[in-house]
Amino acid sequence: MVEKGSVSGFYKGNSSMNSSMNSSKISTPQINTPKLDFVFYGGCPSLDLFNTLRRRKDPQHVTEDLLLQQDGLKKWLLKAQHRSGWAELLPPLHPNARNAVVSKDLQTQAIQLRSIIERLLAKDFVPEDIHTLNQMAQLKPYWQLSIEDGVLVTKHNLELESVLGLIAEDCMQLFSSNLCEKIKECAHERCGIVFLDRSNGSKRNWCSMKECGNRAKASRFAQKD
Ligand SMILES: [Zn+2]
Numbered sequence: 329m330v331e332k333g334s335v336s337g338f339y340k341g342n343s344s345m346n347s348s349m350n351s352s353k354i355s356t357p358q359i360n361t362p363k364l365d366f367v368f369y370g371g372c373p374s375l376d377l378f379n380t381l382r383r384r385k386d387p388q389h390v391t392e393d394l395l396l397q398q399d400g401l402k403k404w405l406l407k408a409q410h411r412s413g414w415a416e417l418l419p420p421l422h423p424n425a426r427n428a429v430v431s432k433d434l435q436t437q438a439i440q441l442r443s444i445i446e447r448l449l450a451k452d453f454v455p456e457d458i459h460t461l462n463q464m465a466q467l468k469p470y471w472q473l474s475i476e477d478g479v480l481v482t483k484h485n486l487e488l489e490s491v492l493g494l495i496a497e498d499c500m501q502l503f504s505s506n507l508c509e510k511i512k513e514c515a516h517e518r519c520g521i522v523f524l525d526r527s528n529g530s531k532r533n534w535c536s537m538k539e540c541g542n543r544a545k546a547s548r549f550a551q552k553d
Contacts, residue, residue, distance in 0.1 A: 364392055366404050368412035369535040371524035373491075374499040375511070376412060377438070378445045378522055380404060385520035393439075399430045401438045405491055414498075418491075419470065419484030434488055437464070441492055441499075448503045449511070449522065461496050468493030516540035 364383070370376035380394045394400055402425070408415035420426075444461060447453040470490040472483045502508055507524065514521045514535035521535035534541040 364394065366394055366407050367521060367535065368408055368415075369514075369521055369523050371413075371526060372498055372502060373414055373495040374445050374502050375522050375524060376408060376414075377404075377442050377495050378449070380442065381446075383518075383520065386518040388518070395435060395438055395442070401430050401435060401488055401491075402426070405488065418494075419486050421486050421488070422484070425487045430488065434492075437489075437492055441495060445499055448499065461500055464492055464496035465500060466493065468497055514540050516543060 367379055367382075368376050370379050380400070382392045382394060383389045384391050395404065397403070402421070405415065405421065409418060409420075410416075440460065441464060444453065444457045447457055467489045470484055470486045472485060474481050474483060502511075510524045510526060510530065511522060512525045512532065513519075514523070515533040516535075519535055519540050521540075523532070523535055525532040534544070
């Protein structure tokens with residue numbers, strides 16, 4: 329079990345949602361629900377990483393950190409490459425990384441990066457966070473250009489460290505531009521998933537129509553009956 333998220337000073341979103349970003353207390357589980365999986369509703373690497381901490385705001389369930397599972401970071405990336413626009417553009421993970429167990433050190437770095445994103449969302453960051461982001465962003469390069477028989481060839485070398493670098497860079501761009509004004513939290517009070525609202529007129533309210541959008545519809549129907 330981990331502590332509930334402490335996002336309190338969100339950049340943007342429905343004002344009614346901002347107040348709900350305040351942390352909730354550590355809770356006792358009351359309902360058994362199916363196993364959670366990664367979601368890729370964030371619209372960018374940083375927010376998708378942030379959303380690996382599930383049920384941050386759900387008083388009925390324990391908050392679940394999906395990065396803490398065995399090879400959590402690798403599983404997250406491999407799923408992202410099928411389910412998110414930003415990761416589909418990446419080369420495949422290097423076979424060495426694909427076959428290796430994710431080290432404790434790498435897992436810690438990923439969780440550290442996610443905590444920095446959380447503090448940036450809450451406008452509660454410290455200079456050390458910025459220093460760490462700058463350092464992590466240097467891990468990014470994963471293409472290498474070489475000459476083979478007089479021909480230029482690019483080779484990819486995507487390691488999980490490079491993915492942390494890519495997320496750090498995305499984070500730097502996101503929070504230093506007005507793109508951060510498009511960050512919203514799902515309007516469902518117990519969801520807690522954040523995303524970039526790129527819709528026309530900024531009208532997106534739900535992490536996903538399939539999940540919280542439908543839950544809201546169902547509850548409206550139930551109220552009518
Ligand atoms: Zn939601």
